[in-house]
Amino acid sequence: MNTYRHTFAAVCPSDGETIVYRLELKSLSMIHVEQIRAATALIKKGWHEQIADRLSESLGGDQTIIATHQGVEIETVRLSG
Secondary structure, eight states, X not given: OEEEEEEEXXXXXXXXXXXXXXXXXXXXXXXXXXXXXXXXXXXXXXXXXXXXXXXXXXXXXXXXXXXXXXXEEEEEEEOOX
């Protein structure tokens, strides 16, 4: 199992706040760092759950994304398969 961790930011479409997301991605296959960075760089704006869906589609693997927005910590989990 390979584990990749990456931090990225995107703007909330509801209030315009920039949110910092912590992504943890686990995969049996190798995922290139450049692929992770490119996939997250494409995300400029979105709701947490939609961002998780989008990254799950583009990167695969099992992922957890955690962020705090307006004092509420949000954690999404997307499992492969």
